[in-house]
Amino acid sequence: MEKMPKWADVVLIPLISLLLAAIISGIVILALGSNPIAALKIMVHGALGSQYNFGNTLYYATNFIFTGLAVAVAAHAGLFNIGGEGQAMLGGLGVAIVCLMIPFPHWSLALICSIAGAAAAGALWALVPAYLQAKRGSHIVITTIMFNQIAFALLNYLLVGPLKAPGGMEPASATFPATTHLPNFHDMLAPFGIAFSRGAMANFSFVVAILACVAVWVLIWHTRLGYEMRSLGKSEPAAKYAGISPFKIIMITMAISGGLAGMMALNNVQGEAERLILGSVEGAGFIGIAVALMGRNHPIGIFLAALLFGVLYQGGMSLSQDQTLRIPRELVVVIQALVILFTGALDSMVRMPVEKFFISLRQGKAAKAAE
Amino acid sequence: MTYMDIMLILESTIRIATPLLLACLAGLYSERAGVFDIGLEGKMLLSACIAAAFAYYTGNAWAGLGMAIIATLIMSGIHGLAAITFRGNQLISGVAINFLAAGMTVMLANAWFGQGGRTPQLQGDARFSRLQLPFVDQIKGIDYIGPFYSRVLSGHSILTYAAFVAVPLTWWLLYRTRFGLRLRAVGENPAAVDTAGISVVKLRYAAVGICAVLCAMAGAQLATAVPAAGFVKDMTANRGYIALAALIFAKWRPWQAMWACLLFGVLQAAAIRYQSVDIMGFRIPGQFMDALPYILTVIILAGFVGKAIGPRAGGIPYVKER
Numbered sequence: 155m156e157k158m159p160k161w162a163d164v165v166l167i168p169l170i171s172l173l174l175a176a177i178i179s180g181i182v183i184l185a186l187g188s189n190p191i192a193a194l195k196i197m198v199h200g201a202l203g204s205q206y207n208f209g210n211t212l213y214y215a216t217n218f219i220f221t222g223l224a225v226a227v228a229a230h231a232g233l234f235n236i237g238g239e240g241q242a243m244l245g246g247l248g249v250a251i252v253c254l255m256i257p258f259p260h261w262s263l264a265l266i267c268s269i270a271g272a273a274a275a276g277a278l279w280a281l282v283p284a285y286l287q288a289k290r291g292s293h294i295v296i297t298t299i300m301f302n303q304i305a306f307a308l309l310n311y312l313l314v315g316p317l318k319a320p321g322g323m324e325p326a327s328a329t330f331p332a333t334t335h336l337p338n339f340h341d342m343l344a345p346f347g348i349a350f351s352r353g354a355m356a357n358f359s360f361v362v363a364i365l366a367c368v369a370v371w372v373l374i375w376h377t378r379l380g381y382e383m384r385s386l387g388k389s390e391p392a393a394k395y396a397g398i399s400p401f402k403i404i405m406i407t408m409a410i411s412g413g414l415a416g417m418m419a420l421n422n423v424q425g426e427a428e429r430l431i432l433g434s435v436e437g438a439g440f441i442g443i444a445v446a447l448m449g450r451n452h453p454i455g456i457f458l459a460a461l462l463f464g465v466l467y468q469g470g471m472s473l474s475q476d477q478t479l480r481i482p483r484e485l486v487v488v489i490q491a492l493v494i495l496f497t498g499a500l501d502s503m504v505r506m507p508v509e510k511f512f513i514s515l516r517q518g519k520a521a522k523a524a525e
Numbered sequence: 526m527t528y529m530d531i532m533l534i535l536e537s538t539i540r541i542a543t544p545l546l547l548a549c550l551a552g553l554y555s556e557r558a559g560v561f562d563i564g565l566e567g568k569m570l571l572s573a574c575i576a577a578a579f580a581y582y583t584g585n586a587w588a589g590l591g592m593a594i595i596a597t598l599i600m601s602g603i604h605g606l607a608a609i610t611f612r613g614n615q616l617i618s619g620v621a622i623n624f625l626a627a628g629m630t631v632m633l634a635n636a637w638f639g640q641g642g643r644t645p646q647l648q649g650d651a652r653f654s655r656l657q658l659p660f661v662d663q664i665k666g667i668d669y670i671g672p673f674y675s676r677v678l679s680g681h682s683i684l685t686y687a688a689f690v691a692v693p694l695t696w697w698l699l700y701r702t703r704f705g706l707r708l709r710a711v712g713e714n715p716a717a718v719d720t721a722g723i724s725v726v727k728l729r730y731a732a733v734g735i736c737a738v739l740c741a742m743a744g745a746q747l748a749t750a751v752p753a754a755g756f757v758k759d760m761t762a763n764r765g766y767i768a769l770a771a772l773i774f775a776k777w778r779p780w781q782a783m784w785a786c787l788l789f790g791v792l793q794a795a796a797i798r799y800q801s802v803d804i805m806g807f808r809i810p811g812q813f814m815d816a817l818p819y820i821l822t823v824i825i826l827a828g829f830v831g832k833a834i835g836p837r838a839g840g841i842p843y844v845k846e847r
Contacts, residue, residue, distance in 0.1 A: 182629075186636045234616060282823075292826035293835070295616050296773065299563065299766055300819040300826075307816035315810070443620055482635045482642065487628030491621050499607035499618030506611075 158512035164455070168448050168497060170504050172462075175492035182488060188479045196479065200472020201465040207472070209339055209354020215464030216356065216421045219363040221442025222460050223370050224415035226451040230374055231407040232387035237283060237298025238415040239439025240305030241276040245416025246423040247309065248275030250317065250430040253330040264334040268424055269362070269417060276416015277409040279305060284408030288401045294408075302439070313432045327430040336425045357425035366414060367453035373410070383407050415439060437487075444494040466490070528669065534794045535677045542790030543685040543750075544569065544743040544761075548768035549775070549782045550688075550695055551739035557699065557777060558732030559712035559838040560608050563619035565740060566765025567626030568597045572744025574630035577644040577756035578637055580651040580749045589651070589749050593741040600626070601737035609729045612842030623765070631758050642758040644748075653682040653750040682750035684742050691739070695779040708732055712836035715843040725843045743768075770822035773833050789818045 180190035201211045221238045228235035235241075252271035258264040283297035313325040320328070336358040343350045374380040385393040386403045394400060422434050445463055449455025470486030473479065496504065548565045555562040572593035580589030600622060607618040631642035638644055658679035665675045699705035707728055711718045715725045747764075748756045767789055774788075775781035796814035803809070825833050 182632070186632060234614075236616070236620065286823070286827045290827045292823070292828070295563070296769070297823055297826055300770065300823050303763060303766060303819040304816045304823075307812040307819075310815075311810050311812035440620060440624065443617065447617070480635075482631055484628040484631040484635075484642070487624055488632065489628075491624030491628060494617060494624060495603070495607070495621035499613040499615075499621055500611055501613055502611045503606075503613075 157509045162508060162512060164450055164452075167501075167504055167508060168450070168455075170508070171496035171501070172448070172493065174496050174504070175489060178492050179485070179489045183481065183485070186481065188481055193473060193479055193481060193485075196473050196476050197466075197469030201469035205351035206354050207468060209351050209356040210471075211461070211464040211468040212339070212360055213355035213357070213421065213426065213464075214467040215460045216360045216363045216425075217418050217438040218441055218445045218460035218463045219367065219457060220418035220421070221415055221438050222445030222449060222456040223366055223442075223453065224411045225442045225446035226449070226453075226456055227370060227374070227383075227414060228407055228411040229446060229451050230380075230387050231383040231403055232390070233284075233287070233404065233407060233411070234295050235280065235298060235408065235411045235415075236295050236443065237280060237301050237412070237439070238418075238442045239435055239437065240298070240302035241279045241412040241415035242418040242435045242439050243302075243305045243309050244279040245272040245276040245419035246430050246434060247312070248272045248416060249419040249423045250327050250330070251275075253334040253424060254328065257331070258333045261334060261336055265336060265358070265362075265420070265424075268334070268420060272416045272419045273413035274416075276419075277413040280408045280412020280415070281405065284405050284412075287408075288404040309430075309432055313430065317430065319429070325432040329429045330424065334424060335428055336420070338425075355426050357421065359421035359425045362417070362420060364457070366417065367457050370414075371453040379403075379406065415442070441490060444490055444497065447497040448493065463490070529672060530798075532672045532676050534791065534798055535673075536680075537794040537797065538787060538790040539677060539681060539685060541793050542786045543681070543688050544746045544764055545768050545771060545789060546688045546783060546786040547684070547691070547739050547743035547746065548765055549771045549786050550691055550779065551736040551743065552769060552772045553695065553775075553777060553779060553782060554708070554732045554739070555736040556772065556839055557712045557836055558708050558729050559715060559836055559841065559843070560604075560729055560733055561615040561619065561840040562604065562733075562736060563616060563769060564600070564604055564622030564626075564765075565768050566761055566763065567619075567623035568600050568737065568740035569744040569747065569765050570623075570630055570759070570761045571600055571626040572597050572741040573748035573760055574634055574644070574744075574756045576741070576745040577647060577748040578634065580647055581645055581755070584649065584651050586647075586651055586653045586745070586749050590741065590745045593745050594738055597737040597741040597744070598734060601733045601740075605730050605733045608842065609726055609733070612844065615840050615842075627759065630756070634756060634758075644755040647749060647754045651749065652754065653684055653745070655680045655751050656683055656686065682746060684746040684750055687742065688746075689783070692779050692783045699779065704731075709836075712838055715838050719843070719845065729843075767818050770818050773822050773835075774818075774825055776833050777835060792817050 183190040183193050200207055202208055221242060224238050224241065225235055248271035249268045252268045253264060256267060279301060283294050283301055286292040286297050287294040310325065313327060317327045319326055338357040339350045339354055340352045342358060374384065382398045382403050385396060385398055386400055390400055418438060423430055427434055441463055445456055445459045448459035466486055466489055470483050473481050473485060474483030548569055552562050552565050575596040576589035576593035579592040580586045604618050604622055607613040608615040634642045634644055661675050661679050665671045699709060707718060707723055711725055711728045719725050747753060747760060771782060771785035771789055774785040792814055796811050800811045
């Protein structure tokens, strides 16, 4: 018998964790001498208050959907992919190479090719740690951390050297040709007679992200490969006994995971910046960990958690621009940290009392039935 | 490259290696006791901020270090709570701590000083000054030995000397004392330690506590030891991850940790001094030098140059009734 109903595991525990993170964030804001309620109001308005704000929220959410899915796919096979940051950077390189090298007649063709480029580059970057884990037993967490650093050095080299835009001062590539630019929400919704804010950053990648959610859902729960991945994640000896090759599954899983992280570049590199900039991932790879944790590694959960983090991120931006409260945007980083802490590391601190509560509830019922 | 160039590189090697070595030894204690710690970066960063802030308020570098130790102990306490008491995922906890520190330091520095996440310039006793070793003036003039003694060996902060003294001390503590034996045992086979009637939880908390103190020293060195003059945003610049790399490179042993940190130090010192290095007509970009510690670690981890096998119970929470 389950210790507690499924809804408690999927909804109640993340909510309690979130509440704890919110309370502590409130205390932090109080300690900084500002009013937490006023801060909350500014954040909510800054994230959802206008079409422009909401469009930016969706833009950040798109990043987090990709990196969250990447962490989740790996987690189902029992792998902790902490390398989303590096894989997303390499994904950006893939997008840049595709967009700069091939003269596309239309953005839709460019998108198909850049999806392939981004996914392939991200997958390639994840495959080395995967191979080392599967064949040589090197701890994947450490190798992916190292690969994040190596990716940064590689991009730094390319963007101040071979890929640098001629005449540009900053470490960035040339701007992509106009035919590779993805339509933003304004362009997408105009044919339907909806006037969406022109400046908002959300773009067609959001649609790709939703499709990715569906694809991951099908993959994990409705394919043979997904079954094999989950088996490996639950128990390696049992998976081996069932004739599943851990080497093969680790390689495929990490390729998919890295590919998803790499596809984040569709949004931030191709969709928004329209050129490759050093440091454009902005920690989204790490936020993916929190998103996957909150979303319980399920695409629907990840979608919702990514929206929440999008709200946090965009709301935090507005908060830092507010002159009266003077709260730096690093508050968002603190809130993220608290969410990761409570939903991930301190999970059983929240879970144990809830479990106890449900067990005592059930025992109470059983006692009544016995009377 | 003249002799003096080599001396200058060695001088900065020692300076660069100091926070790495302190953080690396910090990780050594924690991981030898079976608690993975990828939060070294965050603890070092927090300590740098707190040390600089309190050194500025009190005008005393030691007061800054003291407060930094308290702050990192709290941070380690959170990690311990997650990793030891609530048997959570230690890696996720480490990620959270790195994030927490990255955000908190800027917010604190901003709230206290309002200078966009940095502390004011430190002067005088608010910084750990350069210590002169005895007879520097007499030896300085001697060829070859003189510059080596006066530049490379002498003239570092007290924390630098403490870091290098901590190496034999750590060796002695780990391999020659009862506490060290138990600490290593709890990272290899906690069930056996438990059966012997020794508290796994207490030992692991002790290790995590020592880790905090060493991280605090590393951060204080970064922000408050001459020539550093205060905290700036993200000033650890991934040194925590390099320390982690050095720890693996050293296969979790103190002397080797020192050599690994010195090796990474000399690589960085050379990369800073020469933006790109020419070896036999082949040009090596500076970014490659930056990435070299990480690349070497991956090679070591892959077992191509000897196998790095960590403590057996590393990363696994201990459950008594298993």
